[in-house]
Amino acid sequence: MAHVDPDILALLALGEQDAVDPSGREHLASCPECSAAVDELRRTVAVGRSLTDDDQPSVPSPAVWRAVHAELGLAPELAADPLGERSATAELAVGPTAEPTADASVDAPGPAPAPTAPPSTDASVVVPLRARRPRSWAWTAAAACLALVIGVGAGATWMRRGTAPTGSTVANATLDALPAWPGASGEARLEKEPDGTRRLVVSLAAGVPDDGFREVWLIRDDLSGLVSLGVLDGTEGTFDVPAGLDTTRYSLVDVSQEPLDGNPAHSSDSIVRGPLV
Amino acid sequence: MGPDAADLDVARAFRAGDEAALAEAYRRWAGLVHTVARRSLGSAADADDVTQVVFVGAWRGRSGFDPDRARLSTWLVGIARHAIADAHRARVRHLRTERALATSLVTDPGEGAPADAALDRVLLADELDQLGDPGRTILRLAFDHGLTHSQIAAELAMPLGTVKSHVRRGLARLRERLEVDGGAR
Numbered sequence: 324m325a326h327v328d329p330d331i332l333a334l335l336a337l338g339e340q341d342a343v344d345p346s347g348r349e350h351l352a353s354c355p356e357c358s359a360a361v362d363e364l365r366r367t368v369a370v371g372r373s374l375t376d377d378d379q380p381s382v383p384s385p386a387v388w389r390a391v392h393a394e395l396g397l398a399p400e401l402a403a404d405p406l407g408e409r410s411a412t413a414e415l416a417v418g419p420t421a422e423p424t425a426d427a428s429v430d431a432p433g434p435a436p437a438p439t440a441p442p443s444t445d446a447s448v449v450v451p452l453r454a455r456r457p458r459s460w461a462w463t464a465a466a467a468c469l470a471l472v473i474g475v476g477a478g479a480t481w482m483r484r485g486t487a488p489t490g491s492t493v494a495n496a497t498l499d500a501l502p503a504w505p506g507a508s509g510e511a512r513l514e515k516e517p518d519g520t521r522r523l524v525v526s527l528a529a530g531v532p533d534d535g536f537r538e539v540w541l542i543r544d545d546l547s548g549l550v551s552l553g554v555l556d557g558t559e560g561t562f563d564v565p566a567g568l569d570t571t572r573y574s575l576v577d578v579s580q581e582p583l584d585g586n587p588a589h590s591s592d593s594i595v596r597g598p599l600v
Numbered sequence: 601m602g603p604d605a606a607d608l609d610v611a612r613a614f615r616a617g618d619e620a621a622l623a624e625a626y627r628r629w630a631g632l633v634h635t636v637a638r639r640s641l642g643s644a645a646d647a648d649d650v651t652q653v654v655f656v657g658a659w660r661g662r663s664g665f666d667p668d669r670a671r672l673s674t675w676l677v678g679i680a681r682h683a684i685a686d687a688h689r690a691r692v693r694h695l696r697t698e699r700a701l702a703t704s705l706v707t708d709p710g711e712g713a714p715a716d717a718a719l720d721r722v723l724l725a726d727e728l729d730q731l732g733d734p735g736r737t738i739l740r741l742a743f744d745h746g747l748t749h750s751q752i753a754a755e756l757a758m759p760l761g762t763v764k765s766h767v768r769r770g771l772a773r774l775r776e777r778l779e780v781d782g783g784a785r
Contacts, residue, residue, distance in 0.1 A: 329768050329772075330764040330765060330767070330768045332768075333764075333767050333768040333771045333772075334749055334764065334767065336771065337742050337748075337749075337767065337771075338746075339748050339749065342749075363775055364771050364772075364775060366775075366778075367724070367771055367774045367775040367778060368743070368771070370717075370720045370721055370724045370774075370778065371724055371728070371739065371742075371743040371774065372743050372744075373717075373721060374721055374724065374725055374743070374744075375721075377639065378635070378639070378718075378721045378722055378724075378725040379635075379725065380631045380632070380634075380635050380722075380725060380726060380729065381631065381634050381635045381638050381644065381647065382630075382631050382634065383630050383631070383633075383634045383647070383648050383651045383652075384644075384648050386648065387630070387634075387648050387651050387652050387655075388626060388630075390652045391626070391652055391655045391656055391659075394652075394656050395622075395656060395659055395660075397619050397622070397623075398619050401619055401620065401622075401623050405623045405624065405626045405627035405630070406626070406627055406630060406631070547737075547741070547755070548755045548756050548757075549756065549757070550757045551757060587758065587759070587762065588733065588734040588758065588762070589733060589734065591732065591733050
């Protein structure tokens with residue numbers, strides 16, 4: 324009989340006993356190869372489940388590279404710490420706040436928001452990422468990669484915009500550029516119809532590469548999930564928000580650059596991002 | 601070109617004496633070496649010392665490295681384990697002389713190499729970081745939150761089949777990393 328599908332073996336190792344049908348189960352019981360494969364993966368899963376905050380990757384101090392560089396007499400052009408850039412990015416990604424950048428709210432009427440004001444306690448406003456971040460370090464690393472500089476965006480834009488919501492607009496987002504997209508910017512507006520249907524209107528100003536396309540996402544405030552709203556063609560688009568989607572949790576509007584590779588997942592190449600408030 | 605191919609390029613250039621490859625190896629693996637050392641020695645400062653020793657030693661001893669037989673990361677972790685063992689021994693000597701305690705009172709740690717389980721965790725955390733999304737997020741939902749693949753698919757609004765294949769590919773990569781670099785065997 325044929326071996327059990329490797330996808331199924333992986334699910335079994337994760338403890339999903341229901342993943343295998345009766346004939347597969349029978350095969351497993353008599354096939355040393357398949358059962359050994361599951362056992363090995365189980366060991367990997369056990370290590371994965373035992374990860375703690377202490378296993379979070381740490382970074383040597385800048386003095387270490389200086390010492391290596393000096394001790395080995397390396398070329399002067401290699402004097403900069405190879406980790407310099409990466410550690411700075413990591414700090415931005417998980418740091419408490421960044422300096423607020425010039426914000427769209429500055430020119431808006433109404434009281435100027437204080438840059439250092441604590442997050443609003445209004446229940447309808449999502450709290451900053453940092454406060455909501457689950458304990459697991461895994462998510463901070465996910466934030467570092469998937470979100471890159473959400474700390475910066477959060478610091479700059481977790482403030483209510485000065486404009487009062489009008490008509491059917493229930494939330495706004497100022498979309499800030501990620502570092503790979505200097506100069507990009509955008510806006511998003513969440514609109515609600517009397518019948519409850521919601522639409523997200525997104526506008527984007529950014530240079531357009533020759534290939535690929537733009538996709539609009541709503542990402543959960545703790546980065547634990549994301550929903551694709553669709554393809555942004557041109558500089559503005561309107562997207563239906565799935566009924567039942569809690570936009571106070573899926574509160575980060577994200578526009579990504581996607582390659583035409585058939586992979587439906589987020590490319591991790593975000594152009595702009597900002598929270599709905 | 602996958603990460604392995606890129607790593608092999610770095611390894612070959614490193615072996616050939618390209619200083620830029622040393623900087624690249626440092627960028628790529630100094631954090632891993634540092635983490636393994638910190639987990640074993642319990643001190644970031646000592647982990648800094650070990651990291652320095654490892655990269656200086658690796659560069660000076662690069663003629664003993666064969667990029668076609670071992671990964672550079674594996675070789676560096678091997679050097680790190682020796683350096684960590686040395687650091688443990690140095691601490692014992694330090695205790696003996698500094699405090700002038702009766703030798704019988706000093707507990708010789710005996711081991712010295714980082715505990716295999718701790719090394720495995722650090723390696724797996726590192727490989728998980730290399731996975732990239734969505735594989736990494738999917739496995740974390742399965743590991744940390746105990747979600748099933750269908751719950752993950754719902755959570756991430758992804759097709760079941762996509763989640764399944766990410767689970768299989770991701771787990772296989774983590775397992776391979778533990779096999780190649782891991783301590784427990």
